[in-house]
Structures are given as C-alpha cells and as structure tokens.
Amino acid sequence: MEREAPERPVPAHPPPHHRQPSGPPVALQPLTPEHVPAVLALLQASGLPQEGFPEAVAAGLTAWAGDELVGSAALEIYGQSGLLRSVAVAAPWRHQGIGARLTAATLELARQRGLQQLYLLTETAVDYFVRHGFAPIPRDAVEPAVQASLEFVSACPQTAQAMVCQLGSLLPDEA
Numbered sequence: 001m002e003r004e005a006p007e008r009p010v011p012a013h014p015p016p017h018h019r020q021p022s023g024p025p026v027a028l029q030p031l032t033p034e035h036v037p038a039v040l041a042l043l044q045a046s047g048l049p050q051e052g053f054p055e056a057v058a059a060g061l062t063a064w065a066g067d068e069l070v071g072s073a074a075l076e077i078y079g080q081s082g083l084l085r086s087v088a089v090a091a092p093w094r095h096q097g098i099g100a101r102l103t104a105a106t107l108e109l110a111r112q113r114g115l116q117q118l119y120l121l122t123e124t125a126v127d128y129f130v131r132h133g134f135a136p137i138p139r140d141a142v143e144p145a146v147q148a149s150l151e152f153v154s155a156c157p158q159t160a161q162a163m164v165c166q167l168g169s170l171l172p173d174e175a
Contacts, residue, residue: 031060
C-alpha cells in the first residue's frame with residue numbers, strides 16, 4: 001500500500017521572490033496590456049487556449065525572471081463568480097513553486113474583488129487544483145454566467161473537468 005505525502009498548506013501570501021538555482025529571482029507582477037503578446041506565446045507553448053484572452057480577462061498576474069516571462073494566471077469576473085484561466089509556467093521553470101504562487105495570488109485577488117466562488121476547467125491538472133482548494137464538479141453545476149464564457153463554450157473541450165473553489169472557505173483566520 002502506497003503512503004501519500006502529507007499536503008502542505010499553500011501560504012496566503014507567498015514570498016515575493018523565488019530564486020531558480022542559477023537564475024534571477026522570480027517576481028509576480030500584475031498583468032498589463034504590454035504583457036499580452038508574451039502571455040499568448042506562453043499559453044500556446046503550454047497547449048492552453050488563447051481564445052478570449054485578453055478580451056474577457058478582468059485581472060491577471062505574470063511571473064518574471066528578469067525580463068523573461070515564466071508564468072501567468074488570469075481571472076474572468078461574472079458577478080460574484082470568477083473563472084481562473086491561463087495558469088501556465090514555462091517548461092524550464094516548472095516544479096519550482098511558481099504555479100503555486102500564481103494560483104495562491106490569483107485566489108487572493110479574487111477575494112479582494114469580492115468573488116464568492118472561482119471556477120476553472122482543466123484537462124490535466126485536477127490533482128494540482130485540489131491541493132489549492134478546488135473540488136471537481138459537473139459542468140452543469142457551474143454558475144450560468146460562467147458557463148456562457150468563451151472558455152466553457154468553445155475554448156476548452158467538453159471533456160475538461162470543471163472545478164470550483166468556495167473563496168469564503170479560504171479566508172485567513174482573523175482570531
């Protein structure tokens with residue numbers, strides 16, 4: 001019988017920098033219009049949908065090592081619901097915590113925007129997102145406004161797993 005490794009909690013406020021063993025520190029920055037071409041190239045290289053990006057994106061984050069884009073995450077907003085999309089890390093930078101930092105920071109951004117739940121679609125990263133507080137759900141259980149998004153309607157295949165994170169359940173303990 002295999003033992004599962006204990007889950008590590010994702011910090012609410014990840015450290016501002018993470019250093020690749022022989023590279024520059026990685027810093028998170030808000031997504032700006034100037035970043036869009038580099039993010040689109042990263043999404044293409046990662047095999048993720050580019051449709052609707054940046055038109056539907058309300059906010060996002062990018063990860064930079066010097067002047068090199070190494071990661072992205074974006075947020076679409078539909079009332080009190082949001083759609084997490086475009087979470088990508090450049091291949092040479094994977095498995096260093098950059099995706100976790102982007103995911104945690106985007107969840108915090110969603111809470112700051114007053115969202116109650118955040119949805120996503122994934123074909124390959126169900127276990128990853130479970131570790132970040134998301135739970136698999138049927139696609140028809142997703143908020144109708146989010147179901148009408150380009151990501152749900154045409155960008156992602158019908159076989160992609162829908163997931164939800166109830167943001168109120170991730171609020172820091174203020175006791």
